[in-house]
Amino acid sequence: xxxxxxxxxxxxxxxxxxxxxxxxxxxxxxxxxxxxxxxxxxxxxxxxxxxxxxxxxxxxxxxxxxxxxxxxxxxxxxxxxxxxxxxxxxxxxxxxxxxxxxxxxxxxxxxxxxxxxxxxxxxxxxxxxxxxxxxxxxxxxxxxxxxxxxxxxxxxxxxxxxxxxxxxxxxxxxxxxxxxxxxxxxxxxxxxxxxxxxxxxxxxxxxxxxxxxxxxxxxxxxxxxxxxxxxxxxxxxxxxxxxxxxxxxxxxxxxxxxxxxxxxxxxxxxxxxxxxxxxxxxxxxxxxxxxxxxxxxxxxxxxxxxxxxxxxxxxxxxxxxxxxxxxxxxxxxx
Amino acid sequence: xxxxxxxxxxxxxxxxxxxxxxxxxxxxxxxxxxxxxxxxxxxxxxxxxxxxxxxxxxxxxxxxxxxxxxxxxxxxxxxxxxxxxxxxxxxxxxxxxxxxxxxxxxxxxxxxxxxxxxxxxxxxxxxxxxxxxxxxxxxxxxxxxxxxxxxxxxxxxxxxxxxxxxxxxxxxxxxxxxxxxxxxxxxxxxxxxxxxxxxxxxxxxxxxxxxxxxxxxxxxxxxxxxxxxxxxxxxxxxxxxxxxxxxxxxxxxxxxxxxxxxxxxxxxxxxxxxxxxxxxxxxxxxxxxxxxxxxxxxxxxxxxxxxxxxxxxxxxxxxxxxxxxxxxxxxxxx
DNA sequence: CTGTTAGCGCCTTCAC
DNA sequence: GTGAAGGCGCTAACAG
Numbered sequence: 152x153x154x155x156x157x158x159x160x161x162x163x164x165x166x167x168x169x170x171x172x173x174x175x176x177x178x179x180x181x182x183x184x185x186x187x188x189x190x191x192x193x194x195x196x197x198x199x200x201x202x203x204x205x206x207x208x209x210x211x212x213x214x215x216x217x218x219x220x221x222x223x224x225x226x227x228x229x230x231x232x233x234x235x236x237x238x239x240x241x242x243x244x245x246x247x248x249x250x251x252x253x254x255x256x257x258x259x260x261x262x263x264x265x266x267x268x269x270x271x272x273x274x275x276x277x278x279x280x281x282x283x284x285x286x287x288x289x290x291x292x293x294x295x296x297x298x299x300x301x302x303x304x305x306x307x308x309x310x311x312x313x314x315x316x317x318x319x320x321x322x323x324x325x326x327x328x329x330x331x332x333x334x335x336x337x338x339x340x341x342x343x344x345x346x347x348x349x350x351x352x353x354x355x356x357x358x359x360x361x362x363x364x365x366x367x368x369x370x371x372x373x374x375x376x377x378x379x380x381x382x383x384x385x386x387x388x389x390x391x392x393x394x395x396x397x398x399x400x401x402x403x404x405x406x407x408x409x410x411x412x413x414x415x416x417x418x419x420x421x422x423x424x425x426x427x428x429x430x431x432x433x434x435x436x437x438x439x440x441x442x443x444x445x446x447x448x449x450x451x452x453x454x455x456x457x458x459x460x461x462x463x464x465x466x467x468x469x470x471x472x473x474x475x476x477x478x479x480x481x482x483x484x485x
Numbered sequence: 486x487x488x489x490x491x492x493x494x495x496x497x498x499x500x501x502x503x504x505x506x507x508x509x510x511x512x513x514x515x516x517x518x519x520x521x522x523x524x525x526x527x528x529x530x531x532x533x534x535x536x537x538x539x540x541x542x543x544x545x546x547x548x549x550x551x552x553x554x555x556x557x558x559x560x561x562x563x564x565x566x567x568x569x570x571x572x573x574x575x576x577x578x579x580x581x582x583x584x585x586x587x588x589x590x591x592x593x594x595x596x597x598x599x600x601x602x603x604x605x606x607x608x609x610x611x612x613x614x615x616x617x618x619x620x621x622x623x624x625x626x627x628x629x630x631x632x633x634x635x636x637x638x639x640x641x642x643x644x645x646x647x648x649x650x651x652x653x654x655x656x657x658x659x660x661x662x663x664x665x666x667x668x669x670x671x672x673x674x675x676x677x678x679x680x681x682x683x684x685x686x687x688x689x690x691x692x693x694x695x696x697x698x699x700x701x702x703x704x705x706x707x708x709x710x711x712x713x714x715x716x717x718x719x720x721x722x723x724x725x726x727x728x729x730x731x732x733x734x735x736x737x738x739x740x741x742x743x744x745x746x747x748x749x750x751x752x753x754x755x756x757x758x759x760x761x762x763x764x765x766x767x768x769x770x771x772x773x774x775x776x777x778x779x780x781x782x783x784x785x786x787x788x789x790x791x792x793x794x795x796x797x798x799x800x801x802x803x804x805x806x807x808x809x810x811x812x813x814x815x816x817x818x819x
Numbered sequence: 820c821t822g823t824t825a826g827c828g829c830c831t832t833c834a835c
Numbered sequence: 836g837t838g839a840a841g842g843c844g845c846t847a848a849c850a851g
Contacts, residue, residue, distance in 0.1 A: 202827085202828080231584075244581070250565075262577055265535035429705055430767075430768075500823070540829090
């Protein structure tokens with residue numbers, strides 16, 4: 152059933168070497184035989200076996216991307232960014248989704264490594280990069296996405312999350328809010344921890360108390376649950392400003408607060424999200440958010456990967472850090 | 486640099502066959518030698534070469550998924566559904582994104598075919614399935630996602646888009662609307678054409694005129710552009726009900742209409758979207774939409790793929806069609 | 820229980 | 836411009 156170069160060669164009355172040449176170095180073959188071979192290929196329905204090519208070549212033309220959550224539009228944008236950049240270099244991107252689960256993350260990483268992809272882009276879950284280091288040391292280039300390599304041993308593309316957190320809470324305080332809540336988690340996710348750190352810095356500086364509400368994950372549902380809890384409190388114990396560690400969470404919170412009879416946004420509770428996903432602007436109450444340049448992050452990650460591969464000597468590793476940006480909308484605008 | 490089974494065997498003082506057995510049939514090896522081999526594997530940093538395994542096995546443990554647009558949360562959900570179902574069968578899913586571009590679609594399909602994936606799930610762009618048929622005929626199982634196989638030559642999972650379109654427009658008419666606009670495109674995308682067909686059916690039945698505004702794509706941006714055009718018209722020439730072929734488009738339209746001084750939703754213009762993505766409920770004006778069971782669609786597609794692979798005789802192909810469901814929210818509620 | 824060996828399909832010298 | 840042959844890394848069958 153499967154058709155190999157050998158079958159093609161036989162049908163065309165040439166040798167396998169010639170078939171291979173038609174495929175890979177057409178200029179080495181006369182027009183006539185090339186046509187003959189092509190005809191055999193078409194009539195037999197021959198398709199190159201990539202496994203065999205790769206085995207021979209020792210490497211593949213694909214790069215792997217592991218993100219925390221496909222359903223988060225932020226990562227969808229990052230993915231698009233990688234695709235575009237990779238396409239320009241003749242590479243394909245294969246996505247996969249760790250779903251904020253370490254075991255899945257490791258499985259996917261192992262899968263990509265066994266596939267000998269040209270490189271791996273990963274948005275790692277925890278700060279424990281030992282497994283990832285091992286992969287890199289065995290020869291698969293790795294670039295960290297949305298996460299800075301603190302000790303500079305990895306190339307990485309990230310956004311200054313501490314600055315972002317700071318920006319968010321400063322803005323809340325400047326809007327006159329005094330009882331600020333940070334919502335997000337798990338705090339093992341380093342991006343989240345950094346956003347909290349920035350938030351705390353801003354709160355301290357202005358002498359405002361910051362309540363930390365750790366969540367199990369960063370979904371709309373979790374945001375809704377948290378908002379319900381807040382509403383269950385007596386009014387004077389509720390925060391008057393919430394900084395949610397991502398927009399999904401923030402949107403969930405908005406959904407619930409908007410229908411609460413005794414809360415008005417932003418008068419009673421103001422809200423800042425993070426990521427500035429494209430839906431933030433069209434939320435029930437349009438959402439103030441911290442923008443990350445998602446497309447650019449993806450594209451830059453691919454470039455770093457390629458830089459790292461290119462050099463013949465020691466690989467050049469760089470850490471690119473983008474600055475986040477505050478986008479003010481109705482959820483904090485008086 | 487690359488470590489092979491042979492290196493491991495040498496280091497452990499055993500033969501390659503034994504190493505392979507440790508990896509694939511641990512029960513055939515004594516505890517002691519297994520430990521010895523494992524140690525060699527760890528110290529050498531050996532990683533199986535999947536290309537070689539695949540070449541040997543003739544098939545892979547991955548399935549490929551090609552969607553129209555990663556950024557559309559509907560497809561993100563479908564992807565999650567496939568992942569979960571595939572995981573239960575020990576398969577991995579590799580996503581890719583045709584970006585509503587035929588050439589990209591074909592490239593990705595070719596890539597997956599050359600990789601000899603265990604199967605391809607594809608949400609095809611146009612109604613021309615000839616290339617996809619060819620792939621299937623050459624031996625790679627293909628399941629159509631979000632698209633019915635009209636002549637039953639493919640397994641497929643879809644939603645009755647004609648019914649969905651009908652549902653949407655009927656609802657608008659029942660809400661008292663008389664000048665309905667269908668927004669969506671390109672109409673070569675069969676799902677969109679079907680939704681239009683359903684819309685026309687409903688309009689005819691009730692004797693209402695349906696204006697068709699074909700768009701270049703199905704994004705928030707395109708929705709905004711369309712809404713601007715509508716606002717440029719004199720008030721009496723504007724539609725009083727819009728059925729947008731997906732939620733992204735609808736959200737874009739809402740964004741613009743909401744800030745228009747002389748339009749109120751749903752009084753002046755009511756709006757129905759399609760997909761019921763999770764952001765529909767938290768839109769500026771919460772969006773009435775036609776729900777598709779996205780997770781289920783993905784999971785079901787994987788099941789069909791596996792069914793098709795299983796049988797020894799002629800492959801069993803099935804067409805599963807889900808029914809869409811109207812979810813009423815503020816954008817049409819008086 | 821362990822070792823030896825023959826290919827999976829392809830590409831790339833190297834002769835011709 | 837073309838053909839023959841070796842080998843990429845792995846597994847499964849077979850022999851011991």
